[in-house]
Amino acid sequence: MxxxxxxxxxxxxxxxxxxxxxxxxxxxxxxxxxxxLPVAHVDRMTSLAAFRWxxxxxxxxxxxALAASLVGVxxxxxxxxxxxxxxxxxxxxxxxxxxLCLDVSGSMVxxxxxxxxxxxxxxxxxxxxxxxxxxxxxxxxxxxxxTSDYDYIAGQLGRYQRALNGTLGPEEQFNYLAGTASxxxxxxVGDGLASCVLDFADLEASERPRxxxxxxxxxxxxxxxxxxxxxxxxxxxxxxxxxxINPFDFGGDMASQELREISEGTGGxxxxxxxxxxxxQIVDRVNAIEAGYIETPPQVQVIDRPGALPLIVLVLVAVVxxxxxxxxL
Amino acid sequence: MERRLRKVKTTMxxxxxxxxxxxxxxxxxxxxxxxxxxxxxxxxxxxxxxVKDIDWKATARSHxxxxxxxxxxxxxxxxxxxxSGRNMAAIAESGETKREIAILVAGVLGYxxxxxxxxxxxLMGDADRLESMQEGGSESxxxxxxxxxxxxxxLEGPRSDLEGVLGQAVRRMRRRSLIVVIADDLAYTxxxxxxxxxxxxxxxxxxxSIGDADLMSRHRDHRExxxxxxxxxxxxxxxxDRGLRRAxxxxxxxxxxxxxxxxxxxxxxxxxxxxxxxxxxxxxxLLERHRRARR
Numbered sequence: 001m002x003x004x005x006x007x008x009x010x011x012x013x014x015x016x017x018x019x020x021x022x023x024x025x026x027x028x029x030x031x032x033x034x035x036x037l038p039v040a041h042v043d044r045m046t047s048l049a050a051f052r053w054x055x056x057x058x059x060x061x062x063x064x065a066l067a068a069s070l071v072g073v074x075x076x077x078x079x080x081x082x083x084x085x086x087x088x089x090x091x092x093x094x095x096x097x098x099x100l101c102l103d104v105s106g107s108m109v110x111x112x113x114x115x116x117x118x119x120x121x122x123x124x125x126x127x128x129x130x131x132x133x134x135x136x137x138x139x140x141x142x143x144x145x146x147t148s149d150y151d152y153i154a155g156q157l158g159r160y161q162r163a164l165n166g167t168l169g170p171e172e173q174f175n176y177l178a179g180t181a182s183x184x185x186x187x188x189v190g191d192g193l194a195s196c197v198l199d200f201a202d203l204e205a206s207e208r209p210r211x212x213x214x215x216x217x218x219x220x221x222x223x224x225x226x227x228x229x230x231x232x233x234x235x236x237x238x239x240x241x242x243x244x245i246n247p248f249d250f251g252g253d254m255a256s257q258e259l260r261e262i263s264e265g266t267g268g269x270x271x272x273x274x275x276x277x278x279x280x281q282i283v284d285r286v287n288a289i290e291a292g293y294i295e296t297p298p299q300v301q302v303i304d305r306p307g308a309l310p311l312i313v314l315v316l317v318a319v320v321x322x323x324x325x326x327x328x329l
Numbered sequence: 330m331e332r333r334l335r336k337v338k339t340t341m342x343x344x345x346x347x348x349x350x351x352x353x354x355x356x357x358x359x360x361x362x363x364x365x366x367x368x369x370x371x372x373x374x375x376x377x378x379x380v381k382d383i384d385w386k387a388t389a390r391s392h393x394x395x396x397x398x399x400x401x402x403x404x405x406x407x408x409x410x411x412x413s414g415r416n417m418a419a420i421a422e423s424g425e426t427k428r429e430i431a432i433l434v435a436g437v438l439g440y441x442x443x444x445x446x447x448x449x450x451x452l453m454g455d456a457d458r459l460e461s462m463q464e465g466g467s468e469s470x471x472x473x474x475x476x477x478x479x480x481x482x483x484l485e486g487p488r489s490d491l492e493g494v495l496g497q498a499v500r501r502m503r504r505r506s507l508i509v510v511i512a513d514d515l516a517y518t519x520x521x522x523x524x525x526x527x528x529x530x531x532x533x534x535x536x537x538s539i540g541d542a543d544l545m546s547r548h549r550d551h552r553e554x555x556x557x558x559x560x561x562x563x564x565x566x567x568x569x570d571r572g573l574r575r576a577x578x579x580x581x582x583x584x585x586x587x588x589x590x591x592x593x594x595x596x597x598x599x600x601x602x603x604x605x606x607x608x609x610x611x612x613x614x615l616l617e618r619h620r621r622a623r624r
Contacts, residue, residue: 036553036562037542038484040416040427041514044584045544045563046556050576058566327566 003305006082014077018070025066058327065323072316075309084304095128096209096290097146101196103216104135104180105187109164111247114279115215116161122283123153130208132199133160135176136192138183138222143176146199185222189259192216193231193242203238210240211268211290213283217248218255232262241268243286249274333475334468337436340605352377353609356616357441371395406464406506407442407449408532409435409474410498413481414455414489415557416513422540423604428482430539431511432475433608438509439471452501453478454494457487461501484557491515495524499531508532514541514601516584517591529595535619536592537611538585540603545574598622 005011045051100119102112112135123131131153132146144156162168163176183191193214200210212235218228226234235242244263249256249272260270269289271282341350355377371387374394382396411417411431421427439449448464451474460481462474491512498508508528515521515538528534544554546568554563567573585601592599598618602611 036555037424038415038419038557039542039544039554039563040419040489040557041516041541042544042556042558042561042563043516044514044541044581045567045573045577048573048576048580050570050573051567054567054570054573057570058564061566327564 003083003085003307005078006084006302006304008081010081011074011077014080015074018073018077021073022066022070061323061327065320065327068316068319068323072313072320075313075316079306079309079313082304083306083309084302087301087303088299096211097130097132097200097206099146099196099199099210099212100131100133101192101212101214101216102133102135103137103187103189103192103214104164104177105137105217105219107217107219107248108187108215111215111245111273111279113161113164115213115245115283116157116164118280118283119213120154120157120161122287123150123157126150133157134192134196134199135160135180136188136195137177137180138186138188139180140192140195141179142199183222185220185224187216187219188222188224189214189216189218189220190224190226190228190231193228194226194234197231197235197238197240200238200240209290210238211286212240212242213245213286214242214263215245215247216259217246218244218259219248220255228258228262232265235266240266241290242266243268243282243289244270245273245279245282246270247273332472333432333479334436334440334472337433337440337475340433341437341440341609350609351375353437353613353616354441354444356613356620357438358445370398372398405442405445405447406504407438407447408464408498408502408506408508409439409449409451409453410494410508410510411435411451411453411478412455412489412491412494412512413453413458413460413478413486414491415482415484415486416489417482417539418484418486419557420542421603422542423606424542425605427513427539427541428479430602430605430608431482432478433605434511434537434539434602434612435478435509436471436475437608437612439474440468443468443471449474450506451477452494452498453481454490454497455487456490456493459494459497488558489513492518492520492524495521495528499524499527502528502532506532507535509535509537511537511539513539514581514584515588517588522591522595525592525595525597529597533619534595534597535615536597536599537615538588538599538601540601544568545577547574596622 100115102108102115104112119131126148128148130146130148133143133156134140135143143160144152147153159168159172159174160176162172163174168174193212196212196214200206220228232242242263244259246256246259256272263270269286271277271285273279273282355375358375358378371384372395374383374388374396378396384395384397387395387397417427417431419427421430423430435451442449443466446466448466449471450464451460451462453460458481460477462470462477465471491510495510502508510525525534542554544563546552546565550568551565553565554568555561556563589599598615600611600615600618602608
């Protein structure tokens with residue numbers, strides 16, 4: 001850590017003032033020397049050998065006091081010029097909110113399970129992020145809300161993953177599809193996305209970057225309240241980026257095209273799950289893209305680092321006081 | 330306008346009982362010898378008068394002891410030799426200025442002399458100046474002399490040079506006189522010894538040392554002291570130094586002892602007066618010592 005002087009001009013000023021005061025201190029007593037009671041035959045004292053020793057000691061004390069105060073002023077000036085170090089705190093701020101928005105229509109189950117598996121791993125290494133999950137088909141159901149309780153997240157993700165895989169233990173059997181079929185139709189992506197967008201808490205107040213991992217094939221079958229473009233607009237309005245993962249992109253079909261436009265229109269990205277990309281790779285890329293949004297500029301802090309200098313000043317002041325008391329200046 | 334002399338008289342009466350003053354008067358009267366046989370008059374015996382001078386026949390007639398006075402005893406010369414240098418403007422042991430004490434000493438002796446009809450002269454000087462005033466017998470003359478002393482001694486004045494003044498006294502004073510040297514805690518030097526010796530062969534010499542102030546700080550003395558010779562202050566640090574104080578005390582005692590023994594070996598009575606309160610007593614002792622030393 002290199003130390004720089006924040007106010008380097010203080011040091012010469014302090015030294016100049018110190019020298020000035022020292023000069024004054026040496027000069028003024030000379031002027032007031034002739035003040036005091038006149039006594040004759042001072043040689044009675046000054047001719048003594050003991051006087052020379054006492055005078056030497058006197059001068060040594062004064063010299064010590066002078067030197068200590070000069071050094072003290074210099075060191076105080078050094079402190080006054082604020083020796084400081086610059087420390088750049090680059091905090092990897094991952095305080096984002098993620099909602100996993102999973103289409104649980106029959107065709108998507110495998111992909112969903114894979115996504116859950118990936119996020120389950122990620123959840124064990126998170127700090128400060130919040131993850132929520134919503135599943136939808138004809139209607140959407142909140143699996144669990146945004147939370148930073150990672151044990152809970154991992155537990156829920158595991159539970160859904162096993163449910164999707166059909167590997168639930170006998171003790172934890174539950175119908176993960178419950179509540180997803182109350183709408184008219186199936187795989188109502190627009191409604192699902194819209195409700196996922198509204199899952200973020202404090203849409204107005206929170207500054208946290210928001211993103212949605214939307215896993216769907218966008219094969220809508222039924223009457224939606226929100227069309228996908230409307231849901232996308234809602235996401236744009238609320239600064240939510242949508243990362244769409246489509247396992248059934250055959251290249252150029254209308255549904256995939258629409259999903260791509262919508263997701264990219266929110267500032268997110270579109271991933272076709274094919275041979276080139278696996279789910280973990282996609283999630284990595286999503287995180288990489290998100291990192292660009294959440295990366296905070298390095299926090300540059302200027303910290304005063306006087307080190308031991310105040311202690312030295314303290315000791316020097318003590319020396320000056322001692323000398324002044326001893327010599328009774 | 331006899332302020333100074335009046336002050337001297339006042340101090341005398343404040344610091345001395347009437348009896349002491351009478352004693353002092355008698356003491357002064359009896360220090361002269363070589364009296365003539367020209368009878369002048371009779372006066373009442375004063376304590377301190379020489380018993381030999383009592384006129385027993387006259388005493389028997391008048392029921393009070395009467396002493397004979399001789400004409401010669403009325404015409405003595407008293408010469409006050411005063412150091413007028415700046416040393417005398419310094420403070421004395423008591424904190425008064427040495428000038429005040431010197432004027433008091435000179436005034437008391439001069440007043441005694443004028444009362445006895447003697448003539449008082451003044452010789453004062455320092456390194457640059459030498460001033461003498463002719464002998465005179467009146468109180469106004471004495472007052473003038475005291476005023477001169479008061480005016481001459483100043484801190485801005487020249488350095489003291491008592492040896493030089495005494496050398497001048499040896500050269501100038503032809504007429505046999507009683508010489509009172511008003512000095513301070515001088516170092517007894519060879520020159521001083523020579524001059525005093527010469528002076529003492531012709532005259533009777535008395536020595537008054539006005540005690541100089543203590544240079545060491547004792548009993549929480551926080552005064553600032555400045556040497557009149559050098560104009561340099563004495564730092565309180567040095568004045569409080571124990572080792573220096575011991576050495577100073579030894580050196581001071583040694584210095585005084587040398588002065589006293591030197592003067593005694595010449596046959597000169599001396600006294601050291603540190604304050605105006607002790608001046609009368611000191612002068613009394615001085616005259617007594619002088620009388621004893623002579624006989």
